[in-house]
Amino acid sequence: AQTVTQSQPEMSVQEAETVTLSCTYDTSESDYYLFWYKQPPSRQMILVIRQEAYKQQNATENRFSVNFQKAAKSFSLKISDSQLGDAAMYFCAYSMNYGGSQGNLIFGKGTKLSVKP
Amino acid sequence: DAMVIQNPRYQVTQFGKPVTLSCSQTLNHNVMYWYQQKSSQAPKLLFHYYDKDFNNEADTPDNFQSRRPNTSFCFLDIRSPGLGDAAMYLCATSGDSGGSPLHFGNGTRLTVT
Numbered sequence: 347a348q349t350v351t352q353s354q355p356e357m358s359v360q361e362a363e364t365v366t367l368s369c370t371y372d373t374s375e376s377d378y379y380l381f382w383y384k385q386p387p388s389r390q391m392i393l394v395i396r397q398e399a400y401k402q403q404n405a406t407e408n409r410f411s412v413n414f415q416k417a418a419k420s421f422s423l424k425i426s427d428s429q430l431g432d433a434a435m436y437f438c439a440y441s442m443n444y445g446g447s448q449g450n451l452i453f454g455k456g457t458k459l460s461v462k463p
Numbered sequence: 464d465a466m467v468i469q470n471p472r473y474q475v476t477q478f479g480k481p482v483t484l485s486c487s488q489t490l491n492h493n494v495m496y497w498y499q500q501k502s503s504q505a506p507k508l509l510f511h512y513y514d515k516d517f518n519n520e521a522d523t524p525d526n527f528q529s530r531r532p533n534t535s536f537c538f539l540d541i542r543s544p545g546l547g548d549a550a551m552y553l554c555a556t557s558g559d560s561g562g563s564p565l566h567f568g569n570g571t572r573l574t575v576t
Contacts, residue, residue, distance in 0.1 A: 379561070
């Protein structure tokens with residue numbers, strides 16, 4: 347069975363600095379997707395970034411980038427130039443590449459990020 | 464803007480009194496999901512629809528049912544809510560290609576008294 351582990355329940359970063367959130371996963375599949383979702387307090391969950399397992403290049407999205415290490419099954423999120431609006435719960439998630447139906451998106455337990463002014 | 468809308472935002476029900484949560488979408492996505500999220504926990508998938516095909520997770524209690532009358536709407540019915548069913552319920556949609564990201568609604572927070 348696939349699992350997603352986020353070992354940091356809480357993290358804190360100073361505004362304008364860089365923070366890295368860790369995520370490891372376990373799967374026997376070779377074709378899958380990895381995601382980071384952000385859930386601000388009392389607001390909807392939104393996609394931050396997506397990585398396709400068969401692409402070696404790390405995904406980037408403005409200030410957000412990932413370090414995808416397929417052999418190590420590691421998928422960390424780096425947030426550069428942290429802003430107060432980045433404060434949220436961050437979930438790492440995994441899905442197999444079904445095609446047709448995405449099926450179950452497996453979430454980690456989340457990392458609560460605080461940003462200090 | 465295309466979006467996923469959940470109503471109501473907050474719902475209070477009595478122990479054992481049936482309750483229905485609703486979700487609508489303007490994204491025209493084939494796949495719709497219902498997740499249960501308890502405090503400080505990861506969302507847990509209850510079931511999903513691929514078009515009209517219903518897919519129930521093995522550990523979803525029989526107390527939870529769902530209906531999808533058309534592409535745009537999906538309902539979560541809790542037949543006899545217990546105190547342990549108090550949670551945030553998240554509706555999400557996605558396209559049907561592999562790796563399509565989920566688009567979430569704001570959620571409905573259910574309180575059971």
